[in-house]
């Protein structure tokens with residue numbers, strides 16, 4: 084039984100600006116267990132996105148440790164990092180970040196292209212996931228033909244396609260109205276009950292209430308960490 | 323994986339058709355120009371090679387008159403400096419295998435009401451050996467025809483066509499400058515000479531007959547040219563020297579005086595002509611290649627724009643697991659696909675253009691698979707070469723910054 088999905092120790096991140104070194108994350112420590120559902124909150128500019136990007140292996144910390152599934156990933160480079168992003172993590176963005184020119188099916192299947200999986204399987208799996216997020220009828224549509232909430236569902240399907248153990252979502256409901264936001268959060272809740280670890284950033288406390296645990300950032304530090312409900316499903320991660 | 327990327331390259335080309343077309347256009351024009359120019363250049367080379375072959379090998383031409391005047395133009399008022407006896411003397415020189423004295427000019431020829439102006443060559447039977455010229459029909463006049471200046475003729479294919487049409491000319495009588503000549507033989511096709519004349523538009527008659535009946539030489543036995551064939555390539559310099567000293571001696575030219583004749587090495591002249599066409603052909607190819615280069619730069623230009631425009635897309639791809647080399651391949655493939663498709667269209671246009679040129683003009687055209695293959699390989703390399711920098715630029719983007727790009 085592995086300990087933590089995420090284990091961050093003494094993490095620092097500075098940005099080099101014209102005015103000199105600018106610290107964004109300072110001495111961040113965080114452990115997240117498999118199956119947890121964590122909401123990261125905090126005012127704008129407090130370093131949430133920076134932290135998420137490091138968790139998502141899109142960015143590297145200036146110093147400190149980051150263990151992902153007990154593997155040190157803070158110093159990984161290039162192809163190894165790409166592999167982690169492809170296999171272990173599913174990232175959901177505020178702006179959906181779908182490829183406008185590709186169909187929903189191709190969008191969802193895209194990570195499998197980089198995983199080297201053949202077309203038949205890619206499409207079969209993408210179809211299944213589009214069904215799961217309620218877009219079975221839009222397989223061949225393009226992102227500009229569907230609503231924002233639907234686009235975010237496609238993005239979630241894409242994040243799920245490589246069966247990751249961890250979903251990271253940076254303000255996934257930031258561009259959505261409150262009703263659609265609720266629907267997306269319900270979807271995240273369902274995924275979490277299937278055993279997927281979810282970490283999401285949000286401004287709004289009613290969104291954060293869907294999570295089991297709330298972590299608050301302020302000025303690059305974690306200032307509050309409360310659990311409101313127990314981890315839904317312990318054990319085997321999502322397959 | 324590869325096929326998926328190829329599909330995407332195709333897809334993204336289709337997404338911006340006008341731009342893809344314009345990018346391709348550079349390649350199309352470049353490759354088209356190269357193929358066309360190579361076809362024309364190689365055609366010219368081949369034509370020259372053919373003329374050289376038709377000329378005969380290891381030849382000297384000895385012209386009457388001082389070298390700077392151009393023997394062929396020497397005025398009739400001047401005492402002609404070459405005569406048949408010079409030719410006979412040359413036959414005894416070491417290394418000389420054949421000698422053919424020549425008089426030539428043009429004359430009106432008439433047969434059964436048909437008129438044709440053609441070139442008349444008065445010479446001896448050895449002329450045909452020197453030029454390795456065979457008959458397709460009939461037989462050659464003999465040395466006794468030369469001695470008795472009979473009125474017989476060998477006629478070229480072009481003359482046959484114009485005077486006789488489909489009739490058999492052998493044994494028929496034509497009139498050259500009002501004298502009747504019996505046709506003994508028909509000359510084989512010889513094609514174009516180096517200076518572009520139709521060598522089949524000619525009539526060959528005995529030297530003596532030409533002097534008496536056609537050109538009316540005032541000085542008996544004078545000739546305009548003597549063609550000398552050497553035994554081999556190796557003895558050419560030696561033969562040239564002995565031709566010069568023989569003629570100086572025979573013409574009693576004192577030490578320090580200029581020659582009243584000139585000896586030209588036809589083979590060397592031909593080779594330099596071949597060299598010139600080769601250079602021209604290379605030059606044409608080089609100029610055309612510049613447009614290929616410009617096409618390549620066009621591809622690089624558009625690819626750079628495309629990379630910038632698609633920065634966000636690159637960021638997305640990286641975020642979901644694309645490796646650097648995946649991004650590199652994606653953009654490189656796009657450049658290569660554009661180049662190759664452009665190249666194929668260019669080959670089509672080049673070949674079509676070449677066929678059109680050969681159809682509209684007399685220029686000979688050679689479309690070799692080798693030149694097409696070369697163009698194809700060069701175009702593909704241009705695609706890789708000029709596509710690489712933008713592709714690498716894309717692959718080295720930082721995913722975070724790329725995602726933030728608007």
Ligand SMILES: Nc1ncnc2c1ncn2[C@@H]1O[C@H](COP(=O)(O)OP(=O)(O)O)[C@@H](O)[C@H]1O
Pocket residue numbers: 098099100105107125126127128129130131132133134
């Ligand atoms: N590439 C960068 N260069 C310099 N400063 C940056 C960069 N990215 C983010 N920052 C700064 O880091 C701080 C934290 O940003 P961010 O992590 O986006 O905050 P949040 O997501 O909580 O709003 C902000 O002050 C921001 O200006």
Ligand SMILES: [Mg+2]
Pocket residue numbers: 131132133
């Ligand atoms: Mg943010």
